[in-house]
Amino acid sequence: MAFSMGGLAKMLGDTLDPKGYRQAEAKLKEEAKKPNYSLELLKIVNADAQPLKIRLAASLAFKNFIRHNYIDEEGNYKLSLEEVHTIKQELVGLMISSPSTIQTQLGEAISLIADSDFWERWDTLTGDLVSRLSNTDFKATNGVLEVAHSIFKRWRPLFQSNDLNREVLHVVETFGEPFIQMLSIADQRIGENQANPAALKGWLETMSLLIRLFYDLSCQDLPPIIESNLHPIAMVLDKYLNYTNPIFDDEEDEATPLETVKSDICDALQLYATKYDDDFGGYVQQFTNTVWGVLSSVGPQKRFDILTSKALQFLTAVASVPRHAQIFNNEQILGTIVEKVILPNVALRESDIEMFEDEPIEFIRRDLEGSDSDSRRRAATDFLRKLLESFESLVTRVVFKYIDHYLLLGKEDWKAKDTAVYLFLAIAAKGTVTAGQGVKTVNSHVNVVEFFGNNIASDLSPESTVEPISKVDAIKYLYTFRSQLNKAQWADAIKPLIQNLASPHYVVYTYAAIAVERVLFLTDEQGNHILSREDIMPYAKDLLEHLFALVEKDASPAKLQENEFLMRCIMRVLIVIKDGVLNCGIESVLSHLINITNVIKENPSNPRFYYYHFEAIGALVRYCSNSPVDLFPYLWTPFAFIINEDISEFIPYVFQIFAALLELSTRPIQDDFKLLIDKILLPAPWDTRGNVPPLARFVSAIIPKTTQEILEQKKLEFILSIFQRLLQGKKTEQNAFDILEAVVGSFTGAVLEPYFGTIIRLVFERLQSHGTDSYKTRVARLYHLVSARAGKPGLLGADYFIRHAEGIQSNVFTPFYLTVILPTTSQFARPVDRKLGVISYTKTLTESSAFAQRYQKGWGFTCNNLLDLLKNPPRVGAGFGDEIVTEADVDDIGFGVGFTPLNTCKRGPRDDFPEILEIGSWVGQYLKAANQKHNGGIVAFAEQRLSPEVKAVFAQYLQ
16 A cells, blocks of 8 residues: 555654643554555655654654564564665665754664664665764754764674674774875865864764764774874864864853764773773873863853863873872872862852752752763763772861861851761762662761761751751751661651651652662661661551652643652652552552552653653552452453553553462452453554463463353463464464463363364474573473373373373474473473472373383483482472562663563462472372372382382382
């Protein structure tokens, strides 16, 4: 079916409408299935007649299409070769000629394609880029350099490998010489355009991109072309660190291209000082002096923030190299550094206070989470701590003079006290501040508890009238040094900390919530909570009600989900008090959570907030599924809406929670759950990769509870078709086995008879083409599950498996059993798998006709392997334990993309025979009963088929 550019453009426009965007996105998803969809998007991007917002939407849709549809898991093209070729032919030129906002999206798309194709499947790209460089047109050149940087910067975090070295070598051979020439040309053009603002800005941007490429080309190894030109390059870098131009003097807030160039130079200098000291060491003193001069010349304006930060990061890198660090080993020099560099950059500025008042959530994120990595405060702190590593006693002595001075000033000026506290935090903490424990190691020359008592504790009191930022300083101090306080000290500190949640100031109550949550997470070395459930229960009800009131203060979707720290605290309280929530009014808690769900489902905008929100609901499911309050009626209405409206951000969470509810609840299954079966057996929900793990978990959970309905409504074939589909994918094969195990564990052999031969064939084919260790583990577990379900008429068993395997290929079972089942089972790590292996082997020895008659040696091998497993009898814990629940790392790069597991809903490995508690005694009882049933046949087999040593061990189980 042909595309209509107007129709496609209208759909793209509709995706920008907050009310109708879901329907528009669904239509676009259908359009994306048509051939050449990507090329139609590029036509819209290139259409000057279209509004810029439509062209931008097309570029974004193109980038996302490439991300998900360019290659499959094996790296093969999902598009036609003709479409791939046309994209590569058109994309670079289109990106170069596009407006900057579109350039960004297309540049990322090129980078995505390069991830799979560069350089061997796109070996013309570097030459194509070089051919488009212009000595006179900075716009064209900057477009080329943007593309080059978007590809080459991928090398920065990678470990060296032969393939990577070949790629870098290919680029340097083609791009190296033009890069050196372009550096000289850009320098020349900047000189020629000193008084021409537009051209000067354009060529400074060129210089900036060239310096980023200098970093990219050098990040793995020092290329010969750069090594041989290092001196002239260093001269250019030094020149532009010192470069000034009055054209930029009036700018206050935004960094100009001049600051950007200098920042990029500091980045590159940091790399060279750290990685190439042999080649670059001779320049370090010169650049240290130049960068010091830069730091001395910049003002407090925001435009200099990133430059100041990068300059300090370079000095930190210099201080990291022992022979260069000696530059700073002098009390007078350190005093100058603290006075001229550290103090001006850690002191509160008016812009900080404005952000505290006007953008409180941004203030918190910058201060706490490291999103201020380019801030002056963070960079100055890192520099000071690096100096502290080398000269701890000297730096502590020098800095304490200033701390004492500012504490004295702080009696009259709260900003001075803030500086003192910040300086103390900077030198007292050693090592990394961990998310779980705060500061684990402190400077041996300071006493953090004493400093808190003498200077800070009074500010924490709700009655104190100090400035809000001083209150935050007190809370942050507790938060930072939380591991340094013992249980008794925390018992005193927790009440005033909680009371600060009542502050009218956004940052104060949010910091209080952050600190409370982290203290509740805190454990000692034995893994016990510092503050237990009993310690927090007296506060829990009021604490939850107050936190919910803060979250729900503004009912608009965007504002309600703005503050993930409050929701994280709610989540943590619910995890710590477990079923204690029943004493806090669980109906009220549920009502709040459902109300929040109903608001944020209108426009999910903060992945962290809604992740913590669903973890909080998951905590109720985990600990209260069988409480007097039935959770299902509360959850059904909002969750059914989410499923019906296909709110993709929430669906993976909803099905995890529903699956956990099915697994944990002993109540009869609700009819509404049965309605979901039809919906999830359709292909569409499985098309979204992030849906697959929770949907597979839900299907696995609902099969055992609805076997009758599945048979009556002829749904088993649909379930098995999902298994077949998932088995084909490297990332979904484990989910396929989850479903298959639920089927095998729930239906009789007679029901599975028409399908089991096909199941085994599919499993064997995948085993041949993709026999990884993890796949073999699942195959062995499947075999044991079938084998262990022997012993009763209509069930399965080893003979059932053998008959269907032999139906595919004669005599295939013997090599399969010897090369896959026996060796894989001996390597089982999980107790639940080892237990299943024991049950399977025991029933094979006692119930299998094939092993009794046809595989007589196999009977002996099976017995040997059974006794090996019983040397350390597996002990299986409960599926859902009471272990400490740790939430996902929301700073992880993959968080929020696709599927994020809920740890409150995480279940342990499935035990298919929970009724068997002591596996060793069960084996003895089963063998004795079978031996009696077979008139001594088991003992007879042992006599004939086992070595004397094995026979003696086996006999112990028959006594």
